Amino acid sequence: MERAFQRVVLVGKYRDPSVLPGLRRLRALLAELGVATIIECQSAAQLESDMELPQGAFDALSPDGDLIIALGGDGTILGTARQAAGSGVPILGVNQGRLGFLADISIHDIEKTLPPILAGHYQRDARSVLQAQLWRAGQCLQSGIAINEVLVHKGCCETMIELQVHIDGQFIYTQRADGLIVATPTGSTAYALSAGGPIVSPQLPAMVLVPICPHTLNARPLTIADQVSVQIDLIAGRQPAALSLDSHDTFPLQPGDTIRIHRSTCDAVFIHPEDEDFYQILRRKLHWAALPGED
Template structure:
């Protein structure tokens, strides 16, 4: 049963605030308290009421990713309404908002637990930075930096060494994001797995690999200088230097996403990524 809903609106998206006020009225008409909270699009998320049973985001996937880092430790479900450029994680559209509200009130929805990743940076054996992400942890070089030497180890397996522009450790949810653009496979978001994908490796031997999310990924950075960054979902950016260790594992908590159809992932990859379509016709 819903008692309090927080509507998180990104004012940078045209119509988001108006849609948020409309949601407040719709929930009030159904005797559910709702609060409109505005986010400025930065990494820092605004505070929302502790009694929140559900968060509805009005923006794009970036708004969901930022909300997830704050909501996940408390187990608060998130419903994303698409008002951004692409919106693969988002579940609904503002024009269908009344139907979505009725479905929420009537309990006609499901909540999926999505794996998150935790990344930490170790320097001289000490953790100096850490972050969590719903999509991925990324190690990447700057535009004018030479290729990185990456010494990577998965679990207790052998070390793998290769030159590349970086590496991605993605969740199944993140398999349709940055990892997809470097040749990684699509993964059903309900899988308990991680994906390791090198960025522009200078070898045919370094290919994307799917592994159980019980394994930890350890990567040592070798560089002769230049810009090297650690990031989580494009945020929590931290500068790396040669000799740093980046360790990535499954996070201790999950992001709980509201869906209205169990098949929505496959609908999205078909409709938005043209999976299974013949695009040459």
Template sequence: MSAIGVIARPDLAEAAPVLRELVRWLRQRGAQVVLEERTAALADGTGGDWTLAPGREVAAQVDAVVVLGGDGTLLGASRLIPAERPIPVLGVNFGSLGFLTEVTLGELYPTLESVLAGRYKYEERRMLRGLVRRQGQPDLCDDALNDVVVTKATLSRIIELDVSVDGLFVSTFRADGLIVSSPTGSTAYNLAAGGPILHPTLPAIVLTPICPHMLTNRPLVVNDGSAIEVRLRSPQDGEVHLTFDGQRGFPMRGQDSVHITRSPRTLRLVAAAGRDYFAVLRTKLKWGESTVRERG
């Protein structure tokens, strides 16, 4: 690989020395370095030995992307990778959890050596696409790696959502909202709301109501080839919001509908050598650890 892009959380001061060393390390191996515009401020002291590009143009110029930050940084970066060119993305964890940015600082360079040599281990992570129709016409569209969520505003009452799958009516959910999650996102908001954990390679989508009025409204798992429609049942202008990965949000109007399908875009996520998905679950969710602290 001849060109590597780097995207870092711009306000992450502790990433600055790592970024500078990373740029030097890549240049010593003959790789061209392309930095995302906001990332460049952290690279002072590297002599400008890199190319600058806006976020959406980074992926078009490189063979792989390194993300320095937490899962939120990687979620944002995932939407920058074009569907027609799913280049590998290596996430380095600076956050508190790191389900997606599972590579540690100690594993960065051995893993990157494998990427440069084309011998890396990776997983293809499915993404979702959400399309809003307003008065029957397409209004906005975006992709999400984790989830597309319809939720009530801060002070609004419970909302009513008519949900259909492949044109077949499922139910009217009276709840605080609805999470439509990919397998990757099943360990995020979906898990906190009581939804199931899905293996990331499973071709499925999970619908999880948020604090439903009826206790029998449980999470529902459908095939990821399904077309899901979520329609506001009554006029609720300004009281309902649609979010993509918790990063991009839009107010919804009465009678708006959201159509959610599998996105043509995927994320080719580089995995650390010697670590499997269940090891990540055990580590991140602290499975098997004693919940009783010994008293001194």
């Protein structure tokens, strides 16, 4: 069989031994198909795997012939995507989590779904990535990327925070709230959706600003083009807060801090089965086709 991918890198949910049976199942299938297979270094170390596979790091992968298969839930896929972003190496998410909008293949169907993908029958899906910078007193203290969202929130404080928002230098509003989510289309089905934001097709070049429990009845989510720059200022004299990227990297904020957000020059690349589509995933995950009273 002619293959689109010559080597597969396995990634499992860190510190979760429940993924080991699924990883062994993948290893056995890939061996049967004659595909060279390695396991990502951190996965091997943290899972203490006995799979006896060669180990490899993300920075040693090539977009020409390599495929990452990440087994877990959306958190595992996001963590993998952050590390692989910009490399051009595609990621196939295999679901062993709960809801899962990115991991759209079940481990229970892998023997049926994986061989056509390895043969080149798949969809390539490039997703936008956000770049966020934390500025304090004229210095950039932190910089990082987010696949889902950049979140400015009240952290452990009991009181709301006060934010001032500019888009491309133009003043938009001052907001008292528990926080503000700046989400990609990918992140529109994550925290932003729970906070009342819209679902945005991943094909749209957009960002969504979603206030969290705003102290006003006229605050609404705002969808903007992703070519703009968003600036969030934590107003001086108020409580400290925190900046979170995909709920993974978190940095403490002080009054007077500025967060600058724009679309990154790199994308996160995913692949899906040929017959998969975004709206099919929504119907399945959100039970849009179910009648009232049905599961």
